[in-house]
Amino acid sequence: MQSPSLNPSRNKVDSFESPDFYCLDDLLTAEHKLVRSAVRNFVKREITPIAEEYAQRAEFPRHIVPKFGQIGVFGATIPTEYGGGGLDQISYGLMTQEIERGDSGMRSCVSVQNSLVMYPIWAFGSEAQRQKYLPRLATGELIGCFGLTEANHGSDPGGMESNFIERSDYFLLNGSKLWITNADIADIAIVWARNDQGKVRGLIVERGMEGFTTAEINNKWSLRASTTGELTFQDVQVPKDNLLPEAFGLKSALKCLEQARYGICWGALGAAMECYEVARRYALERIQFGKPIASFQLVQKKLAEMLTDITQGQLLCWRLGVLKNEDRATVAQISMAKRNNVEMALRVAREARQILGAMGISGEYPIMRHLMNLESVSTYEGTHDIQLLILGAEITGIPAFK
Numbered sequence: 001m002q003s004p005s006l007n008p009s010r011n012k013v014d015s016f017e018s019p020d021f022y023c024l025d026d027l028l029t030a031e032h033k034l035v036r037s038a039v040r041n042f043v044k045r046e047i048t049p050i051a052e053e054y055a056q057r058a059e060f061p062r063h064i065v066p067k068f069g070q071i072g073v074f075g076a077t078i079p080t081e082y083g084g085g086g087l088d089q090i091s092y093g094l095m096t097q098e099i100e101r102g103d104s105g106m107r108s109c110v111s112v113q114n115s116l117v118m119y120p121i122w123a124f125g126s127e128a129q130r131q132k133y134l135p136r137l138a139t140g141e142l143i144g145c146f147g148l149t150e151a152n153h154g155s156d157p158g159g160m161e162s163n164f165i166e167r168s169d170y171f172l173l174n175g176s177k178l179w180i181t182n183a184d185i186a187d188i189a190i191v192w193a194r195n196d197q198g199k200v201r202g203l204i205v206e207r208g209m210e211g212f213t214t215a216e217i218n219n220k221w222s223l224r225a226s227t228t229g230e231l232t233f234q235d236v237q238v239p240k241d242n243l244l245p246e247a248f249g250l251k252s253a254l255k256c257l258e259q260a261r262y263g264i265c266w267g268a269l270g271a272a273m274e275c276y277e278v279a280r281r282y283a284l285e286r287i288q289f290g291k292p293i294a295s296f297q298l299v300q301k302k303l304a305e306m307l308t309d310i311t312q313g314q315l316l317c318w319r320l321g322v323l324k325n326e327d328r329a330t331v332a333q334i335s336m337a338k339r340n341n342v343e344m345a346l347r348v349a350r351e352a353r354q355i356l357g358a359m360g361i362s363g364e365y366p367i368m369r370h371l372m373n374l375e376s377v378s379t380y381e382g383t384h385d386i387q388l389l390i391l392g393a394e395i396t397g398i399p400a401f402k
Contacts, residue, residue, distance in 0.1 A: 047102030069140030105226030117144030183229030
């Protein structure tokens with residue numbers, strides 16, 4: 001249990017209202033606002049009270065998974081016929097925004113389930129695979145993970161060494177994957193590996209298949225309320241029915257990462273909003289030299305710049321969501337938003353930590369937890385620099401990373 005708050009004003013953050021300096025709520029539908037309100041209330045009730053405790057213990061709150069299923073955040077954009085919510089992309093973005101306001105690690109769990117597990121099954125799977133897995137993933141009965149990154153191949157997944165060879169009625173899979181969110185709790189893994197011809201294909205690997213093991217990565221200073229691990233495959237016999245029939249080449253795996261980056265754009269925005277609001281309220285209540293520190297020019301400068309950054313991030317998210325709904329969002333547009341919003345959220349979190357002074361590192365406030373989490377968010381689904389290179393290739397027509 002957490003100790004009593006060192007500052008009673010900390011509890012006032014429960015009445016959070018997201019900053020909306022440019023009246024972007026006017027662009028949201030009634031359904032968007034209803035979705036946001038429902039998830040915001042869920043975060044206030046289920047995540048905010050436990051986030052610090054689980055981060056301090058470096059433990060993922062496994063009990064929250066079926067609750068995510070109950071409120072419909074798993075498979076939010078998947079058609080209802082497969083157990084999904086059938087919602088649009090802005091609704092999903094608002095969901096990830098609110099969940100990351102609570103904690104990046106818990107948003108990571110949701111992103112993986114949606115973008116990296118359910119999406120590839122829906123986009124590249126057979127009808128039988130959709131019917132078998134998607135409804136159970138939507139409720140949280142099953143949890144999935146995404147096996148792409150390897151120990152020697154992070155930003156260059158094309159160098160992957162994991163492979164499988166064809167046998168009479170199964171594929172024989174060997175290799176390993178590292179830095180995998182949900183690895184230790186996953187019931188299924190979407191695994192990318194090379195076939196006999198050296199082509200990258202996607203396989204659904206189920207826990208319990210002989211030779212498939214997982215191990216948790218410990219001693220993390222970031223995403224401590226999330227489970228991260230390694231997948232190992234030693235002569236795993238994967239039924240041929242578990243091959244994703246429409247996943248051809250690395251481009252299919254990268255398409256999944258595009259979906260994840262989109263959710264990250266909104267999620268990082270939520271973390272920034274939380275840090276800004278905590279800092280703003282603290283500045284109004286913290287008395288130094290006989291008056292609130294919010295009255296000092298340097299603190300006002302910080303708050304003004306934080307709000308400006310957040311407003312820019314909101315505009316990027318909203319426009320990108322519109323483009324996603326119209327199926328017009330490009331890889332480079334998604335990369336720009338992911339890179340900008342994560343960098344912005346880190347900057348906001350650092351400024352908020354300065355405004356809170358010594359209290360900025362205390363677990364009584366979420367600032368340092370968000371700051372540490374965002375360091376991982378900056379790296380996964382394509383590092384800060386890789387996003388720059390994706391954008392640079394779009395601008396010049398010259399891919400610098402090949």
